[in-house]
Amino acid sequence: MNLNEQQRRAYLEAIGIDVWVPRGEAEAEAEIEVQEDAPEVVADDLDWGALREKVSACTSCSLHQTRTQTVFGVGDPNADWMLIGEAPGAEEDRRGEPFVGRSGQLLDQMLAAIGQSRDSVFIANIIKCRPPNNRDPKPEEASACRSYLERQIAIVNPRIIIAVGKISAQNLLGTDAPVGRMRGKRHSFGDVPLVVTYHPAYLLRSPSQKRKSWDDLCLARDIVRESLA
Numbered sequence: 001m002n003l004n005e006q007q008r009r010a011y012l013e014a015i016g017i018d019v020w021v022p023r024g025e026a027e028a029e030a031e032i033e034v035q036e037d038a039p040e041v042v043a044d045d046l047d048w049g050a051l052r053e054k055v056s057a058c059t060s061c062s063l064h065q066t067r068t069q070t071v072f073g074v075g076d077p078n079a080d081w082m083l084i085g086e087a088p089g090a091e092e093d094r095r096g097e098p099f100v101g102r103s104g105q106l107l108d109q110m111l112a113a114i115g116q117s118r119d120s121v122f123i124a125n126i127i128k129c130r131p132p133n134n135r136d137p138k139p140e141e142a143s144a145c146r147s148y149l150e151r152q153i154a155i156v157n158p159r160i161i162i163a164v165g166k167i168s169a170q171n172l173l174g175t176d177a178p179v180g181r182m183r184g185k186r187h188s189f190g191d192v193p194l195v196v197t198y199h200p201a202y203l204l205r206s207p208s209q210k211r212k213s214w215d216d217l218c219l220a221r222d223i224v225r226e227s228l229a
């Protein structure tokens with residue numbers, strides 16, 4: 001079957017696979033103007049409810065102009081496990097929840113394999129609003145949203161952070177290393193141990209890598225067990 005690029009993206013979106021558009025290509029597409037007078041995000045002293053409210057009304061980067069709604073996160077704010085993905089996709093933007101569709105189903109299965117569920121962990125993203133055309137978040141967008149994520153991490157105070165996918169890991173660890181070099185090791189975000197693994201959308205395209213993701217989750221589980229001992 002010969003699909004043009006537009007059809008390919010529509011098809012992948014329809015089956016729930018996030019389509020990441022390379023930055024150069026995305027910038028060539030219709031783009032929203034960068035906000036020059038965006039209010040700086042300060043979230044250091046907010047409790048969970050106030051933080052959620054502030055995120056839902058946020059206009060601190062241009063992504064607020066194209067979102068359907070913000071995607072704050074889902075799960076237990078007192079969880080031991082915190083999973084951090086990249087950015088909401090089309091379905092997440094519609095439903096207001098991270099990791100839905102086929103990627104979400106695979107993530108749920110991965111969590112079940114380690115005795116966890118969407119309700120027992122907390123799942124968030126690097127940024128809370130969907131980038132147009134599912135392009136990669138820009139550094140200034142991740143930076144504008146950073147204070148919210150840091151406050152979420154401070155309140156949840158997890159025993160482990162799983163950075164799910166390249167964009168998440170690179171943002172959290174401040175590197176441009178590929179996932180293949182970051183995964184399989186113990187890192188940290190402040191005082192919190194952090195493990196990198198592949199994004200489920202990538203695993204759907206490359207099922208042979210699932211074994212490595214399982215190893216990453218086992219490493220994370222060992223770190224949590226160690227902290228409880």
Ligand code: SF4
Pocket residue numbers: 041055058059060061062063064070127128129141144145
């Ligand atoms: S992505 Fe983050 S900083 Fe940008 S508008 Fe949404 S909540 Fe605000």
